[in-house]
Amino acid sequence: xxxxxxxxxxxxxxxxxxxxxxxxxxxxxxxxxxxxxxxxxxxxxxxxxxxxxxxxxxxxxxxxxxxxxxxxxxxxxxxxxxxxxxxxxxxxxxxxxxxxxxxxxxxxxxxxxxxxxxxxxxxxxxxxxxxxxxxxxxxxxxxxxxxxxxxxxxxxxxxxxxxxxxxxxxxxxxxxxxxxxxxxxxxxxxxxxxxxxxxxxxxxxxxxxxxxxxxxxxxxxxxxxxxxxxxxxxxxxxxxxxxxxxxxxxxxxxxxxxxx
Amino acid sequence: xxxxxxxxxxxxxxxxxxxxxxxxxxxxxxxxxxxxxxxxxxxxxxxxxxxxxxxxxxxxxxxxxxxxxxxxxxxxxxxxxxxxxxxxxxxxxxxxxxxxxxxxxxxxxxxxxxxxxxxxxxxxxxxxxxxxxxxxxxxxxxxxxxxxxxxxxxxxxxxxxxxxxxxxxxxxxxxxxxxxxxxxxxxxxxxxxxxxxxxxxxxxxxxxxxxxxxxxxxxxxxxxxxxxxxxxxxxxxxxxxxxxxxxxxxxxxxxxxxxxxxxxxxxxxxxxxxxxxxxxxxxxxxxxxxxxxxxxxxxxxxxxxxxxxxxxxxxxxxxxxxxxxxxxxxxxxxxxxxxxxxxxxxxxxxxxxxxxxxxxxxxxxxxxxxxxxxxxxxxxxxxxxxxxxxxxxxxxxxxxxxxxxxxxxxxxxxxxxxxxxxxxxxxxxxxxxxxxxxxxxxxxxxxxxxxxxxxxxxxxxxxxxxxxxxxxxxxxxxxxxxxxxxxxxxxxxxxxxxxxxxxxxxxxxxxxxxxxxxxxxxxxxxxxxxxxxxxxxxxxxxxxxxxxxxxxxxxxxxxxxxxxxxxxxxxxxxxxxxxxxxxxxxxxxxxxxxxxxxxxxxxxxxxxxxxxxxxxxxxxxxxxxxxxxxxxxxxxxxxxxxxxx
Numbered sequence: 001x002x003x004x005x006x007x008x009x010x011x012x013x014x015x016x017x018x019x020x021x022x023x024x025x026x027x028x029x030x031x032x033x034x035x036x037x038x039x040x041x042x043x044x045x046x047x048x049x050x051x052x053x054x055x056x057x058x059x060x061x062x063x064x065x066x067x068x069x070x071x072x073x074x075x076x077x078x079x080x081x082x083x084x085x086x087x088x089x090x091x092x093x094x095x096x097x098x099x100x101x102x103x104x105x106x107x108x109x110x111x112x113x114x115x116x117x118x119x120x121x122x123x124x125x126x127x128x129x130x131x132x133x134x135x136x137x138x139x140x141x142x143x144x145x146x147x148x149x150x151x152x153x154x155x156x157x158x159x160x161x162x163x164x165x166x167x168x169x170x171x172x173x174x175x176x177x178x179x180x181x182x183x184x185x186x187x188x189x190x191x192x193x194x195x196x197x198x199x200x201x202x203x204x205x206x207x208x209x210x211x212x213x214x215x216x217x218x219x220x221x222x223x224x225x226x227x228x229x230x231x232x233x234x235x236x237x238x239x240x241x242x243x244x245x246x247x248x249x250x251x252x253x254x255x256x257x258x259x260x
Numbered sequence: 261x262x263x264x265x266x267x268x269x270x271x272x273x274x275x276x277x278x279x280x281x282x283x284x285x286x287x288x289x290x291x292x293x294x295x296x297x298x299x300x301x302x303x304x305x306x307x308x309x310x311x312x313x314x315x316x317x318x319x320x321x322x323x324x325x326x327x328x329x330x331x332x333x334x335x336x337x338x339x340x341x342x343x344x345x346x347x348x349x350x351x352x353x354x355x356x357x358x359x360x361x362x363x364x365x366x367x368x369x370x371x372x373x374x375x376x377x378x379x380x381x382x383x384x385x386x387x388x389x390x391x392x393x394x395x396x397x398x399x400x401x402x403x404x405x406x407x408x409x410x411x412x413x414x415x416x417x418x419x420x421x422x423x424x425x426x427x428x429x430x431x432x433x434x435x436x437x438x439x440x441x442x443x444x445x446x447x448x449x450x451x452x453x454x455x456x457x458x459x460x461x462x463x464x465x466x467x468x469x470x471x472x473x474x475x476x477x478x479x480x481x482x483x484x485x486x487x488x489x490x491x492x493x494x495x496x497x498x499x500x501x502x503x504x505x506x507x508x509x510x511x512x513x514x515x516x517x518x519x520x521x522x523x524x525x526x527x528x529x530x531x532x533x534x535x536x537x538x539x540x541x542x543x544x545x546x547x548x549x550x551x552x553x554x555x556x557x558x559x560x561x562x563x564x565x566x567x568x569x570x571x572x573x574x575x576x577x578x579x580x581x582x583x584x585x586x587x588x589x590x591x592x593x594x595x596x597x598x599x600x601x602x603x604x605x606x607x608x609x610x611x612x613x614x615x616x617x618x619x620x621x622x623x624x625x626x627x628x629x630x631x632x633x634x635x636x637x638x639x640x641x642x643x644x645x646x647x648x649x650x651x652x653x654x655x656x657x658x659x660x661x662x663x664x665x666x667x668x669x670x671x672x673x674x675x676x677x678x679x680x681x682x683x684x685x686x687x688x689x690x691x692x693x694x695x696x697x698x699x700x701x702x703x704x705x706x707x708x709x710x711x712x713x714x715x716x717x718x719x720x721x722x723x724x725x726x727x728x729x730x731x732x733x734x735x736x737x738x739x740x741x742x743x744x745x746x747x748x749x750x751x752x753x754x755x756x757x758x759x760x761x762x763x764x765x766x767x768x769x770x771x772x773x774x775x776x777x778x779x780x781x782x783x784x785x786x787x788x789x790x791x792x793x794x795x796x797x798x799x800x801x802x803x804x805x806x807x808x809x810x811x812x813x814x815x816x817x818x819x820x821x822x823x824x825x826x827x828x829x830x831x832x833x834x835x836x837x838x839x840x841x842x843x844x845x846x847x848x849x850x851x852x853x854x855x856x857x858x859x860x861x862x863x864x865x866x867x868x869x870x871x872x873x874x875x876x877x878x879x880x881x882x883x884x885x886x887x888x889x890x891x892x893x894x895x896x897x898x899x900x901x902x903x904x905x
């Protein structure tokens with residue numbers, strides 16, 4: 001009755017088979033060939049998975065090789081300009097040029113000046129009404145079509161009460177209502193799940209803003225009380241704007257970037 | 261020995277990455293893979309919903325399997341629960357299983373959410389993205405379980421290798437300081453080949469071995485050595501021993517090495533005994549002095565002896581053994597087993613279960629009636645029988661002896677028929693056919709065939725006695741006798757004819773027809789007299805022979821040329837009306853006489869001549885008037901059958 005560490009026990013007592021080391025070595029030597037054979041033969045989903053795995057492995061391998069090589073490789077240093085007279089063709093080799101740094105700084109400044117209301121996503125794709133709304137047929141013989149259902153995620157405030165169905169022109173389905181957003185703080189590089197307070201602006205149309213439709217590029221107001229942010233004056237901030245960076249209707253969640 | 265818990269059957273727990281591959285490739289394999297944007301949106305939605313649901317189901321099933329298979333610590337025997345706590349840490353174990361359970365719930369919630377979102381998907385792209393997000397989130401949940409899964413896999417592997425200890429059976433528990441000869445004793449009494457080495461803590465976990473005593477199965481548990489310090493300081497290895505001591509109702513064999521070869525003094529060993537004495541409560545305990553080949557109880561100093569004697573109280577007994585010299589091992593074992601057995605019996609008697617049965621039991625002792633001695637009856641043959649002794653030359657011959665004489669095992673074949681009990685001993689070696697006359701003998705074997713046969717015979721006898729079969733011998737009269745004689749003669753004659761024919765056939769084989777005609781005419785064409793003679797020879801009477809011969813020789817009447825009507829008339833005249841059912845010739849019906857019929861036939865032939873000459877269709881031909889009668893083939897088929905509308 002084998003019990004406990006019986007394999008180790010057996011090895012301890014009787015040793016391994018005599019050709020164990022050789023078999024191991026050969027197996028290792030053969031492995032590359034076997035892998036290659038498998039890689040050539042495999043197809044379909046398994047091939048996809050295998051190739052992905054192999055790709056990652058190779059990247060890792062290259063990185064390690066590079067790390068080993070770095071000891072001998074030369075690095076660029078700012079103040080490594082060789083002393084004394086240097087031929088023109090060697091001037092640019094080491095260190096960054098002053099001029100380039102200056103021009104970069106200028107560009108940066110201009111960019112900052114460009115607009116106060118600079119947002120991460122300045123441009124959005126236009127969304128037509130027929131994509132946004134689905135026509136709901138009403139009436140006894142379903143001939144009337146004045147009712148619309150919003151097919152995108154929406155934010156609906158706490159105090160909202162639906163109008164009586166007879167007068168309700170826009171339906172915002174319960175399944176597509178969101179209350180929370182995953183907001184990333186660009187400087188902290190951390191993401192928090194924060195409650196949404198309201199929709200500030202939907203760039204598509206003021207009507208969508210009114211309806212609270214959440215699409216890519218929409219600016220929302222989020223409750224940052226949990227983060228404990230403070231104004232320069234020392235007041236605790238609780239509402240802050242954030243811009244939605246993903247397509248909520250495709251992802252089933254809302255990711256946003258805090259505007260600071 | 262079957263353990264009540266089977267920890268060996270837990271299915272392997274895959275790594276988190278493998279887990280994902282398994283589930284996702286299962287989804288890919290087992291759900292439809294082809295969808296087009298042109299499909300109806302409901303169909304597209306359904307396609308992706310199915311994928312999400314299926315993935316969730318697969319995850320759920322696999323996680324649930326893990327949760328079901330791993331033992332719940334509260335439900336297993338406290339010994340195992342404690343052992344697992346010592347080995348794997350109860351909190352860690354529970355946490356890991358709890359996390360798996362949470363992951364399962366999270367995955368279910370994700371699937372629910374995304375199926376709901378998919379209901380609003382308005383394009384293939386959107387549905388696909390939602391599916392992708394759903395599977396991605398499930399995968400993320402699983403990836404977070406990486407550590408729990410790998411921990412559970414390790415636990416599984418270790419659990420599977422635990423010895424299968426039955427906590428309720430008869431058990432001997434061997435304990436003591438390290439290196440005092442516990443494992444050596446174990447190897448002596450069981451076949452569990454435990455490793456024995458001359459250093460401390462060779463045995464690092466519990467080992468179980470099995471042995472037989474009094475035809476019962478016993479398990480012997482070898483525990484790792486324990487040192488004399490407080491419970492808090494004990495390490496995992498020692499704790500296993502303590503767990504076994506605490507939870508198993510067993511006979512405890514505390515091993516002590518008085519030679520101090522183990523590296524611990526007698527004082528230390530005795531103090532350990534005292535400190536773990538609470539664990540021996542209600543257990544038959546033996547202080548086993550091992551290595552008596554080096555040092556026995558009598559050899560030790562008076563000081564040490566006093567220490568040992570101080571320990572031996574409260575039902576503790578001392579046994580001495582030397583595994584090296586094989587001295588005292590079996591005695592020690594027997595002593596321990598006896599003590600445990602006795603205790604178990606006592607416990608059973610005390611138990612409530614047995615009380616109910618004992619109340620109903622009564623052993624009746626009959627009162628002595630008179631002074632007549634009524635000893636047990638022992639048959640004379642039995643009383644006389646010699647006691648079997650292998651060395652006695654007069655001993656009974658056993659089948660075994662016969663085997664040795666007959667060439668030993670494999671050569672000697674046992675005579676199975678030797679002791680058959682049959683009505684006659686001669687029948688013993690008769691071969692009984694399996695098939696006889698094409699019938700399986702077994703089909704006709706009847707257990708009470710003899711009886712029934714006897715019954716039948718009795719009935720026969722009775723009938724015979726009553727005279728049922730008495731037939732008068734003089735019933736055969738002259739007529740019968742004559743017929744018999746005649747028949748015999750006919751048979752003889754037939755044989756002769758057959759023989760002659762055979763001879764003739766071979767001699768006349770080459771004769772021509774003419775020669776044949778000359779050689780012998782047939783009896784019918786020969787003269788009537790010769791024929792009559794021939795018939796007489798064949799055995800006919802004189803008159804009958806002559807009559808037959810003349811009838812055959814007479815030329816047949818020209819019935820064929822006679823007119824049918826005349827024939828009919830002749831028949832009707834000769835037979836009584838309607839005495840015979842006669843089929844009348846329809847071709848003759850409706851004609852006045854033969855002449856009229858001849859005329860009719862002639863004119864018919866004339867009429868047919870031209871048609872026959874041209875090979876045209878005539879009235880005699882079988883004809884199908886119209887191949888597809890319109891009324892049968894028009895209209896809807898549902899209305900009646902083809903030939904009935």
